[in-house]
Amino acid sequence: MEGTGLAFELQQVSFAYGPEQPVLGDVTLDILQGSWVSLVGPNGCGKSTLAKLLGGLLAVNSGSIIVEGTPLLRETVQQIRPRIGMVFQNPDNQFIGATVEEDIAFGLEGRCLPRAEMVERVKRYADKLEIGHLLAKHPAELSGGQKQRVAVAAILAMEPGIVIFDEASSMLDEKARGELLNILREMKHSGKYTMISITHDAEEIMASDRAIVLRDGRIAADLKPRDLFGDEELLDSCRLIAPYEVRLVRELCRQGIRLPAGYCGEEVAEALWQLYSNK
Numbered sequence: 001m002e003g004t005g006l007a008f009e010l011q012q013v014s015f016a017y018g019p020e021q022p023v024l025g026d027v028t029l030d031i032l033q034g035s036w037v038s039l040v041g042p043n044g045c046g047k048s049t050l051a052k053l054l055g056g057l058l059a060v061n062s063g064s065i066i067v068e069g070t071p072l073l074r075e076t077v078q079q080i081r082p083r084i085g086m087v088f089q090n091p092d093n094q095f096i097g098a099t100v101e102e103d104i105a106f107g108l109e110g111r112c113l114p115r116a117e118m119v120e121r122v123k124r125y126a127d128k129l130e131i132g133h134l135l136a137k138h139p140a141e142l143s144g145g146q147k148q149r150v151a152v153a154a155i156l157a158m159e160p161g162i163v164i165f166d167e168a169s170s171m172l173d174e175k176a177r178g179e180l181l182n183i184l185r186e187m188k189h190s191g192k193y194t195m196i197s198i199t200h201d202a203e204e205i206m207a208s209d210r211a212i213v214l215r216d217g218r219i220a221a222d223l224k225p226r227d228l229f230g231d232e233e234l235l236d237s238c239r240l241i242a243p244y245e246v247r248l249v250r251e252l253c254r255q256g257i258r259l260p261a262g263y264c265g266e267e268v269a270e271a272l273w274q275l276y277s278n279k
C-alpha cells in the first residue's frame with residue numbers, strides 16, 4: 001500500500017562530476033512513501049548518479065533533496081543514510097564478512113544493537129530471503145543469485161524505509177532474476193518500503209508502480225509502466241524492449257485482432273480466452 005507522505009522531494013536538482021561534465025539538470029520530482037519507482041533510460045543518461053544523490057553518496061551542485069521530510073545536507077546526511085539501503089549490480093563487491101552470517105551482521109554492528117536483537121535479525125532476514133542454510137558459508141561458495149540474496153538480506157536487516165536497487169538483477173541468470181523480482185514484489189506487498197529500481201528489465205519495470213524516464217540527465221517522461229510499454233517511440237528512445245505479452249498484443253493488433261495495448265500477462269490470457277470462447 002502506498003503511504004501518504006513523501007519519501008523524496010527533489011527541486012531543480014543539478015549535478016556535474018566536473019566543470020565540463022553536467023550529468024543531471026533541473027530534476028524536479030516527488031516520490032511517495034511506499035511506492036515502487038523504476039528509473040529507466042539509455043546508458044549514461046544519469047540513472048546511477050541520481051540514485052547516488054538520493055542515497056546521500058553524492059551531494060547536489062544546486063537544487064534540493066528532502067528525504068522523508070528532512071533536507072539532505074552535509075549536516076543531516078549521517079542521520080538520513082541509515083534510512084536508505086542500496087543494492088548494487090555486482091554482489092561480489094557488496095560482501096564484507098567472511099561468512100554469510102558475518103556479512104548480514106556487519107551493518108548491524110555499527111548500529112550498536114543489543115547482541116540478542118542482532119542475532120534475531122540475522123536469523124529473521126536470512127529466513128525471509130531463504131538463505132538460512134547458507135549462514136556458515138564463505139561468499140566464494142555461493143552462486144550469483146545467492147550472493148544477491150545475501151546482499152538484500154544484509155540491507156533489509158538494517159530495516160531501512162527506502163531501498164534503491166541499482167541494476168541489482170543485471171548480472172543474474174534468468175532464474176535468479178525471477179527470484180529477485182519475487183523478492184521485490186514481496187517487499188512492495190509488505191507496504192514497508194519505498195523502492196527505487198534502476199533497471200533495463202521489462203518485467204521488473206512492469207511490476208513497479210511508476211516509470212521515470214531519464215534522457216541526457218533530464219526527466220523525459222514520468223508515467224505508468226503499462227503506458228511506457230504502450231509507447232513504441234519512447235521505448236525505443238530508452239533502448240527498452242517491451243515484455244513478451246505487450247509484443248504479443250501488438251502483433252495480434254497488426255493481424256487485425258484488437259486488444260487494448262499495454263496489457264499485462266493475466267489480462268492478455270483472459271482477453272484471448274474471451275476471444276476464443278466467443279468464436
Ligand SMILES: Nc1ncnc2c1ncn2[C@@H]1O[C@H](COP(=O)(O)OP(=O)(O)OP(=O)(O)O)[C@@H](O)[C@H]1O
Nearest residue numbers: 017018021023041042043044045046047048049050
Ligand atoms: N565517478 C564519475 N566520474 C566522472 N564521470 C562519471 C562518474 N560516474 C559516472 N560518470 C559519467 O556520468 C554520466 C552518467 O553516468 P551514470 O552512471 O549516472 O549513467 P547511467 O544512466 O546509470 O548509465 P548505465 O545505464 O550505463 O549504468 C556518464 O557520462 C558517465 O560517464
